[in-house]
Amino acid sequence: MRQSEMLLPTLRENPADAEIKSHQLLVRAGYIRQVASGVYSFLPIGRRVLRKVEEIVREEMEKAGAHEMLMAALQPSELWKETGRWNTFGPELMRMHDRHEREFALGATHEEVITSIIRDTVNSYKKLPLTVFQIQNKFRDEKRPRFGLLRGREFLMKDAYSFHDSFESLDGTYQKMFDAYSNIFRRCGLNFRAVIADSGAMGGKDTHEFMVLSDVGEDTIAYSDTSRYAANIEMAPVVTTYEQSAEAPKEMKKESTPGQRTMKEVADYLGHSLDKGLKAIMFKVDDQFVMVVTRGDHEVNDVKLKNLYDASFLDLASEEETKSLMGTGFGSLGPVNVPEGVEVIADLAVEKMVNASCGANEEGCHYVNVTPGTDFEVSQYADLRFIQEGDPSPDGEGTIKFARGIEVGHVFKLGEFYAEKMNASFLDDQGKAKTMIMGCYGIGVSRTLASIVEQYHDEKGITWPGTVTPFHVHLLVLNPKKEEQLNLGEDLYQKLQAAGIEVLIDDRKERPGVKFTDSDLVGIPLRVTVGKRAGEGIVELKERSTGEQSEVESASVIGQIKKYLS
Numbered sequence: 001m002r003q004s005e006m007l008l009p010t011l012r013e014n015p016a017d018a019e020i021k022s023h024q025l026l027v028r029a030g031y032i033r034q035v036a037s038g039v040y041s042f043l044p045i046g047r048r049v050l051r052k053v054e055e056i057v058r059e060e061m062e063k064a065g066a067h068e069m070l071m072a073a074l075q076p077s078e079l080w081k082e083t084g085r086w087n088t089f090g091p092e093l094m095r096m097h098d099r100h101e102r103e104f105a106l107g108a109t110h111e112e113v114i115t116s117i118i119r120d121t122v123n124s125y126k127k128l129p130l131t132v133f134q135i136q137n138k139f140r141d142e143k144r145p146r147f148g149l150l151r152g153r154e155f156l157m158k159d160a161y162s163f164h165d166s167f168e169s170l171d172g173t174y175q176k177m178f179d180a181y182s183n184i185f186r187r188c189g190l191n192f193r194a195v196i197a198d199s200g201a202m203g204g205k206d207t208h209e210f211m212v213l214s215d216v217g218e219d220t221i222a223y224s225d226t227s228r229y230a231a232n233i234e235m236a237p238v239v240t241t242y243e244q245s246a247e248a249p250k251e252m253k254k255e256s257t258p259g260q261r262t263m264k265e266v267a268d269y270l271g272h273s274l275d276k277g278l279k280a281i282m283f284k285v286d287d288q289f290v291m292v293v294t295r296g297d298h299e300v301n302d303v304k305l306k307n308l309y310d311a312s313f314l315d316l317a318s319e320e321e322t323k324s325l326m327g328t329g330f331g332s333l334g335p336v337n338v339p340e341g342v343e344v345i346a347d348l349a350v351e352k353m354v355n356a357s358c359g360a361n362e363e364g365c366h367y368v369n370v371t372p373g374t375d376f377e378v379s380q381y382a383d384l385r386f387i388q389e390g391d392p393s394p395d396g397e398g399t400i401k402f403a404r405g406i407e408v409g410h411v412f413k414l415g416e417f418y419a420e421k422m423n424a425s426f427l428d429d430q431g432k433a434k435t436m437i438m439g440c441y442g443i444g445v446s447r448t449l450a451s452i453v454e455q456y457h458d459e460k461g462i463t464w465p466g467t468v469t470p471f472h473v474h475l476l477v478l479n480p481k482k483e484e485q486l487n488l489g490e491d492l493y494q495k496l497q498a499a500g501i502e503v504l505i506d507d508r509k510e511r512p513g514v515k516f517t518d519s520d521l522v523g524i525p526l527r528v529t530v531g532k533r534a535g536e537g538i539v540e541l542k543e544r545s546t547g548e549q550s551e552v553e554s555a556s557v558i559g560q561i562k563k564y565l566s
């Protein structure tokens with residue numbers, strides 16, 4: 001394609017609201033433009049990359065046995081009322097009325113739509129399992145859209161849905177989707193981890209998130225430094241075994257600790273390390289008060305606490321509630337002599353401790369030489385803390401390290417929830433009506449594109465991997481007014497296209513410096529420059545990511561490019 005004809009508006013400066021590299025570079029290099037907060041248009045060169053990512057997704061989905069369809073984005077509210085989600089989702093679900101005042105949702109996801117199609121069209125086990133997918137813009141009115149395409153309010157998603165007559169069948173499809181996702185992100189050149197995750201509002205049991213490792217990621221991943229083990233930090237179990245302290249328990253006694261509030265302050269004041277202290281935090285779990293005790297250097301994992309009680313509501317008790325319950329605030333809370341009605345539970349690390357310190361439930365006072373089981377009762381010990389770097393990996397191989405991740409994919413075993421609510425049933429081989437079992441599988445396609453830029457850029461611009469680059473070769477003609485440059489450029493342009501190579505020719509009437517700067521920004525992997533030595537049939541070949549360049553005979557440059565691209 002010819003750059004002189006192309007809408008490719010590059011900028012020298014970062015847009016004011018762009019905080020991260022992918023947002024800055026995609027705007028500056030003419031790939032996207034913002035229409036509104038969290039709403040972007042893809043310009044021609046951006047559309048080409050998006051299509052490359054879509055194609056990889058499409059190929060791998062079809063290889064995994066999924067069939068592509070395209071569902072309506074306008075969804076009648078009746079469907080969402082059948083599952084009850086019309087009311088459980090707040091302002092994030094974008095809603096509108098049609099000319100007849102009928103209510104619609106703009107598609108945020110399509111469980112209701114696809115289940116309403118399947119219940120009308122599939123009624124026998126012979127037609128199962130069945131997996132469909134679509135690639136379509138989704139609408140979610142995020143409270144704080146940010147980071148460009150990473151958290152938008154209209155974004156391109158691949159969403160797939162599978163229907164089964166048994167959980168074994170679901171397990172099979174789930175594994176196929178899991179493998180397809182690994183292929184997709186590998187083909188996109190991404191450094192990613194499949195992470196054990198929490199299914200959140202979607203229910204069901206197994207679920208994995210696919211996380212691209214990146215410092216701008218919103219999630220924290222705990223991963224093993226020697227195996228493929230990785231889990232969302234909320235889910236990672238702690239498998240550390242604790243040694244029984246060898247100390248002989250001493251007589252508990254009260255010390256005054258005037259003005260000392262944090263664990264660190266108290267430990268320093270009492271002259272012991274943080275891990276000899278007991279941290280007590282009061283939670284409200286559904287409608288009961290629970291005091292959670294952990295070692296002083298550990299943090300309570302509220303997702304584990306919520307899952308332990310299978311609670312629908314969990315929050316920290318307020319300072320007032322704590323004061324009225326315990327007669328003291330957060331700073332001197334402790335598990336010794338806790339009033340009735342407050343349950344005390346503790347993390348596993350606490351069980352083996354001896355002669356620890358803890359709050360005395362009295363402002364400015366702490367107990368020392370406190371031993372669990374002797375000086376206070378624990379109703380149950382459980383894995384209640386966040387995993388930490390250096391902890392042993394739960395799979396028994398290596399130790400845990402943390403990384404930030406961008407969630408680009410999420411696969412769920414949904415179970416029967418949607419089919420039950422919407423009466424999607426089938427007759428089994430005994431003619432008996434059964435509820436279908438579902439899985440669903442999402443990829444943020446536009447978010448994946450931005451993640452690739454996060455992992456592939458340098459200080460001059462984007463450095464696309466060959467599998468998703470908008471073109472394979474950027475052909476610069478430095479001075480089209482010079483006959484020999486114009487002719488050699490056009491000749492190479494034709495030959496490259498004839499060889500099936502995707503080439504963008506910069507035939508604009510711009511100074512060489514502008515062409516080089518734009519070319520570095522746009523990030524096409526290979527650059528051929530036709531310049532001063534065109535008369536001798538010599539051109540320059542440069543690799544964008546390494547900066548390696550060489551002068552080559554124009555006759556042999558096509559062969560060299562073919563070799564590089566294969």
Ligand code: 9G3
Pocket residue numbers: 089092093094108109110111139140141158159160202410440441442443
């Ligand atoms: C909504 C809004 C936001 C949402 C949802 C619904 C997330 C919602 C979870 C899923 C689950 C899977 C199929 C593709 C893969 C993910 N945010 N989820 O259901 F109305 Cl406003 O979307 N759906």
